[in-house]
Amino acid sequence: MKAHTANIKDVTISSRFWNKYRKLVRKEILNYQWEVMNDQIEGAPKSHCIENFRIAAGEKNGKFYGAVFQDSDAAKWLEAAAYCLEEQPDEELKRRADELISLIGRAQQPDGYFNTYYILEDPLGRFTNLREGHELYTLGHMIEAAVAYSRATQEQKFLEIVCRMADLVCETFGKEEGKRTGMPGHPEIELALVKLYDATGKKRYLELAKYFVDVRGTGEKNYFLEEMKRPGQKFLFPELSDYCPEFAQAHLPVREQKTAEGHAVRAVYLYCAMADLAEKYKDRELFNACETLMENIVSKRMYVTGGIGSSGILERFTTDYDLPNEYGYSESCASIGLALFARRMLLITKDGAYGDIMERALYNTVLAGISQDGKHFFYVNPLSCWPESCMERTSKEHVKSIRQKWFGVACCPANISRTLASLGEYIYSYEKDTLYLNLFVAGSVSVMLESGETELEIRTDFPWSNKVEIEVKRAGVSGCAKLAVRIPEYAEAFHVEKTSGENDLPADIRIEKGYAYFPCEAGTVYTVLFGKEEGSFRPRFLHANPEVREDAGKVCIACGPLIYAAEEADNGKYLSSVYVDTSKPPRIHWEDILGGTLVIEADGKKIVRENWKSPELYAEHDEKLKDIKMTFIPYAYWNNRGEGEMEVWVKEYPDF
Amino acid sequence: MKAHTANIKDVTISSRFWNKYRKLVRKEILNYQWEVMNDQIEGAPKSHCIENFRIAAGEKNGKFYGAVFQDSDAAKWLEAAAYCLEEQPDEELKRRADELISLIGRAQQPDGYFNTYYILEDPLGRFTNLREGHELYTLGHMIEAAVAYSRATQEQKFLEIVCRMADLVCETFGKEEGKRTGMPGHPEIELALVKLYDATGKKRYLELAKYFVDVRGTGEKNYFLEEMKRPGQKFLFPELSDYCPEFAQAHLPVREQKTAEGHAVRAVYLYCAMADLAEKYKDRELFNACETLMENIVSKRMYVTGGIGSSGILERFTTDYDLPNEYGYSESCASIGLALFARRMLLITKDGAYGDIMERALYNTVLAGISQDGKHFFYVNPLSCWPESCMERTSKEHVKSIRQKWFGVACCPANISRTLASLGEYIYSYEKDTLYLNLFVAGSVSVMLESGETELEIRTDFPWSNKVEIEVKRAGVSGCAKLAVRIPEYAEAFHVEKTSGENDLPADIRIEKGYAYFPCEAGTVYTVLFGKEEGSFRPRFLHANPEVREDAGKVCIACGPLIYAAEEADNGKYLSSVYVDTSKPPRIHWEDILGGTLVIEADGKKIVRENWKSPELYAEHDEKLKDIKMTFIPYAYWNNRGEGEMEVWVKEYPDF
Known part of the structure; x- marks a missing residue:
């Protein structure tokens, strides 16, 4: 039996740690996002999200603009708004949400379909490019938003809108005669359909979720590879022209998958639905697959910060223990997905170890995704940063050394805000x-x-x-x-x-x-x-499994759930020339920097080479060390004091 | 005044170090390449190179196949064959070369044009896509081959063929009225035209080279960006759709360029021509640019192995001191180009420092590009390798952990063989x-x-x-x-x-x-x-400039011109868990492995964690070190004993 989640309306949060961020959602982020979606922010990349709906509704002339999944920005905004409304009424926010929901309803086609890209750009192409089209993904986010909104407001209008399209999808896909085979290239609707079933009690939604999960990776010929061969097939993403079924977890039937593969966000969203369905259908085999996949992630493919996805190219899992600190991906959304997956496993198993995973992701990578002013966001969360080397059009082009105002693909900011707004559920x-x-x-x-x-x-x-x-x-x-x-x-x-x-x-x-x-x-x-005596948690030096080549000879510092990092702002440049002396216990004290935080100080040594004969690039040279004090701040707080070097894993002085 | 190069026919080479490789060129590589170009090797990617010429000559039916610069494989083969013929007559080799030259002649159009891609695929598109089309690049390699062939055989037929197309290019491009503006997207023809001038005495070739070099990066609007906007423009390389003039060194007039930018091979080929022209025209400003660019490379952007180009994406230079060991590019061809540039600077300046650069590139990265059986090649030359992590469709997809048999883009094997065959010139x-x-x-x-x-x-x-x-x-x-x-x-x-x-x-x-x-x-x-007493060179521990974040706390070992590396074959796995003890002098001795080599042994320590509690990924743990002996072999020889870990830069035990 799965445990229930306490509803947001029944939870209050007074934590100063969390409310520092949470108040930003209501005061800054939702406003800002609203303005971005309405193209009211000068200098931000054009969103056109709301305008697309107006054009699709026939109320404006114009052309679609944006990513194929541009509508999902509206969905995530509505979902976050719903959680905020559930927690506390807010007339202006509700007015905006109602306005948007009504607009979505007006853009809906007579048969229930709504997706502004396909309505405006490719009306005959509906459901023909599941690999890249993101229609089902976008609908998934709409469903999550509608479920949250109906619970917050007790109003059914949004739920009715999404049900009409969900019904259309139910009629279109399935194993019954006359229905089409298929599954989303980007999982998301599966977990949303389970929520929709819970909200409406309509079994067809649960069955559709089960169908999408069960059909993935089955059949003699891979669905996505076959789809690509169809005449007239459009190719939306050049990077997917050489498609590999692993990318969308479609390389094997889900019950046979033993390792987390492919695009990390897709993977964990799928695993969420697998966990949901395992519980609903008491499907032991499916549950075992969830356990195996989680075990693979947590013991072999997860950064110490709860980040997942080691490759910038295709934003994907790579291989066991391959966790590059500088050029990994570790997308904010993937850690959100990991927290969602862990939460489901926790509810099912009541095993606290899943709580540890959820907590690790939330307190570190998810929070690192947002600046303390609530206006800047990381997509990619490196564990090591030398800003000069994070250049466009290079192997590190995906890594930004400073949080960005907004993104062309705006999934992370909206995902972080809905996560913060729904913290009560965790x-x-x-x-x-x-x-x-x-x-x-x-x-x-x-x-x-x-x-x-x-x-x-x-x-x-x-x-x-x-x-x-x-x-x-x-x-x-x-x-x-x-x-x-x-x-x-x-x-x-x-x-x-x-x-x-x-x-x-x-x-x-x-x-x-x-x-x-x-x-x-x-x-x-x-x-x-959680200790022998009251106080702060004891700072711990952590090592990585020896299989992680990247972290050999290095340590990171953790304190309670927080992973710490050394930043240039406190420690100067050349952090890769620093050794931490782990034989001396680190000290911890409160500082009013960064909105108030426990800061960890440790002894260390630094290579000094004042007498290096520039411009020599390579030379014989006697190294010297000097003793230094090092300062570490929570990883989640890095990059709030300007651009600079940062290291989570620091060299350990090996006098052991 | 520039020094002259001794001709290959006047040089004999008896060096066992070099002849181990050089004999492979004649015995293995040229044969193998010939068979590849003729599609006679089972299992090798289809080349179609010779077939393209037959079709273009109207002697076969069929379609063009291959890269837009597929003809350059034939050119590089001919150039290497020419050097071999210059060194020593070889009837069968000459017969093949003559056969191919004759075929090229038959594929030549009445106006002198020859390029099988454009003849067969896009006859109206000649010279309309200089950015990507590689026509001038390919002609450049043909010219180099023809010059070498005429010197080797005293026969003019190939030279006449290339002169006819070079004349066409002279008539097409230039600043004179009625001629077109333009320059090659991939420099190469510039240095070849200087050779053609030297071989024929015809000033127009030198002037065309000067035009191409002078016009690059000038004008109010960037040539390549304008070209992209022309109606009907084809886009051949998806990765170049978001073109950046730096990629082709077209961001500034060449005399104003201070840092090596863009695609590394393009860059050094251009700089070769700049050096040639600076000398021919006594152009001090151009020469100063060469000095500045070389200084930037050598003091800030070059691997210790003489590799250049730090980014896998776009195979380009990145920023000063950004020299990642694991995921850099360091293309074999780029090091060949660096050696060519250094050789030109050496001839002009008679400054031995340029000889050091040339030697570094040749003895390390260029040789690392080829296996000791002469049949396998590296494009990319990492300085650190953990084979499991070199995966396709990831941020390290460009890195191969084992030399490849042949490549779709076959520039490196043919370039290495022409370099080995022309060693006499260096x-x-x-x-x-x-x-x-x-x-x-x-x-x-x-x-x-x-x-x-x-x-x-x-x-x-x-x-x-x-x-x-x-x-x-x-x-x-x-x-x-x-x-x-x-x-x-x-x-x-x-x-x-x-x-x-x-x-x-x-x-x-x-x-x-x-x-x-x-x-x-x-x-x-x-x-x-070159030492106080006769013997082998003293092994030296080298440090990198402190600005190189990647190599902080690490050393590499050099001995004479050779950079050494630690391989799994000698040292076991987990090379990133090893520290070299630089307080103890390394020993050197001869071993019969790898065809015979001096091997360096050093004392070291290794982190042992037998009691690590798998499957934990992160944990508090006391590290232990054990004393070990480490073995280093020349970097050029790595990966000749199967796949395995490798490190050039090894952690230094910091008891200094």
Whole structure:
């Protein structure tokens, strides 16, 4: 049985760590995105997103402009707006959302179809280029938005719009006679259809999701390769002209896939749907595939920051342990997808290890994707940066050394904002009489357990503090409600105190698969420590598996869920000439830089070569080291003080 | 005044180091290439090169197949064949060459034009796509081949063929009224036209070369960008659709270029012509540009192996000190071009430093391009290799971890074979009464100095030995002949002994710009030592300039002109977990592996993590080091014992 997610409306978040970003969504990002989509920002690349809908609705003259999936920007904006509305009413925001939904409805064709690219550019080409056309992907995002919107507002209009197109897709694709074979080149609609089933109860949506997942990679001839051969086939993306089925996870039936392959975002979106369907259909084989794929990612193909996708070309997984720091991809959206996949696995298994993965992705790569002003974004999240070398038209052309204002392909900014807006969904879950605390985010929750309404207040300065206070405000009447607190992998100890009621550790504490279970009694306050004593987490020097060639002889610093990085702003240039001395314990202290953060200081040595005879490029030379102090800040916060060098993995002084 | 090059027919080479490769050219490569061009090799990618000429000549039916510059394979084959014929007659080889030349002649159009792609595929498109069409590039290689062939055979037929097309190009392009503006997208014809001028004495060829060089990067609108806008313009290379003038060194007038930019092969071929023209026209400004560009390459943009071009995308120069070891490009052809450019600068300046550059490129990257069986080739020459990560359709798709049999774009194999076949041209040069010894290659030379016929015999086991014996077999009658011996940058000392005649250092030895000048008297034997005592060169640990982020904390080993590398075959896997202990002197000894080579052994330490808890990807862990012995072999010889890891730059144990 899968645990339920606490609804956003039943969750409050007061965490200063998260609200620094979350308030940006409502105050900055949604406004900014709205203006971008309406082409009101001077200097930003033309979006034309709203204009495309107006033209498709016949209300304006003009031509389609933008990416084939330009509509998905509107969908992600609506989804983020819906989460914000669910959390807190906002008239102006709702007015804009309603305006956009109404426009989408007016652009919808009589048979339910809507996608401005195909309506305007290629009306006869509908569903003929599943490989590249992104129609089903875009509809998936529309469905996610509509489900969120209907839950936030209790209004059905958007849900009705997407259902009409979903019905059309149901009638078009499937294994039944008269229907077409096919599946999306970019998975996304599969997980959305599961949500639509949950929202509407209509089994056909679930079955369509299952069809799309089951048909992928089956058949004697690969669907996408055959599609390419069809007469009149358009080719939208030059980089996909030499198509490889792995790119879209279509190289094998999904149940036979053992390694994460191809485009990383596509992969994890697909795996999300696989996990959903495994649970809905009690499909053990499908669930095993999810476990195997997650295990492959987490033990062999994931950056320490929760980034995935090592290749700039095709934004894809490469091979086990190939995790280049400088020129990898590690797309913000891929880490969001990893968090979504991990969340699903967590809900199904109640295994805290999946919470660790989710937390790693959210606290590091996902947050690194956005600047502290909420107006600049990373697509690609390198773990090492020497800005001068990040040049256009080179092997590092995909790496930007500074967050960008907006993008031609604008998936990441909108994806980050919908993730921040929906953070409430990641924190708590519940099943029968157990309320799970998955992430340590100050705030409160109220859910209806079998034993009745249960309400918690969480007081913590996590991730700056290892202490979490849980006050049980209300608990069900039967007295059998239980609390399950995730014990993160980096917890040095796990100590619980009842600081009201009896002042003792509850006798019936039980630890299972990374969760501590104990009674949930109204009026009780539990003080949980993830260490021997209260304070910040202990900074840890991490090594990578020896198979990771890239990180041999290097360490990175982690503290709680946060991975740290050394930046030029604190440490000067030439970070690759620095060794950390891991024999000396690092120190940690609070600084008011970067909106306030724990900063880690470590001892180190730096190669000094003042007497290098420039302009020699290569020479015999005696190296000298000088002692230095190094400063590390959270990776998520890098690049907020101008362009500069950055390293997550730093050389270790090898006097061991 | 530029020094003259000794002709190949007047040079013999007995060096075991070089002849190991050179004999492959005649015995293996030319045969193999011939069969490839004739589509006689099963399993090799279709070439169709000869067939294209037959079809263009109207002797066969069929369609053009191959790259737009497919004809250049024939040209490079002919050029290499010509050098072999110049060195030593070979009836069968000459028969093949004549057959091919005759075929080219029959494919030539009445107006002199020949290029099978344009004749067959786009007869109206001649000279309309200079950016991508490679017609002038291909003609350049034909001219080089024809000049070499006429010198080797004293037969004019091939020269007449290329002159007819060169005349057509002269009539087509130029600044005179009625002529078209334009320049080749891929420089090459410029340097070839200078050779054609030298061979024919016809000034128009030199003037055309000068026109092409002078017009590049001038004008208010960039030629190539304008060309792209012309109606009906074809686009041959998708990667060039977003054209950037830097790619073809057309961003600035050549005299204003200060940094080496764009496609590396194009760049150095252009610089060769600039050097040639600077000398022919006594153009100081052009010469200064050559010096500046070479200085930029050598002090900021060149791998220690003499490789150039750091980006796999567009095979281009990137920025100063950006020299990634794993995913750079460092094309074999680019190093050949660098050697050609350096040779020209050496002839002009008589500055031994240019000899160092030429030698570095030839002994390292150029030789690394070819396997010891002569049948496999590298296009891309990485300085670090972890084979598993060199995957197609990734950011490292351009890097192959094993030499390839042949290539769709076959420039490198043919370029390497013409370079090996013409090695005689690199060794000696002469001017007035001075005979220059530029490279230390056992053999002999005979040239006509102003004072008369002069003949040397060079006895050396260089690069395995630091001793070079020079016997003056004949010298001019006036007694004023001089010998100039390059003193390479890595010479630890320079010691000359007359081992016949008087047993003393000649009193009038003079050292200037990297050359030692002394009398060249018949009957004298000079024994030159590039060290304090006879033996092998001392292995040197080299550091890179601190600006090279990639190589910080690393060393490489050089010995004489050779850069060494550590290979998995000798050192096992996990080369990135190894530290060299530079406080202990490395040892050198002969081994019969790899056809015989000096092998360098060094002390080192290796990170051992037997107790790493797999499948953990990241963990706190105490590192341990164990002492190891490391073995290094010449970089040029890597990858001749199967696929495996390789590192040129190895971590240095930092106990300094």
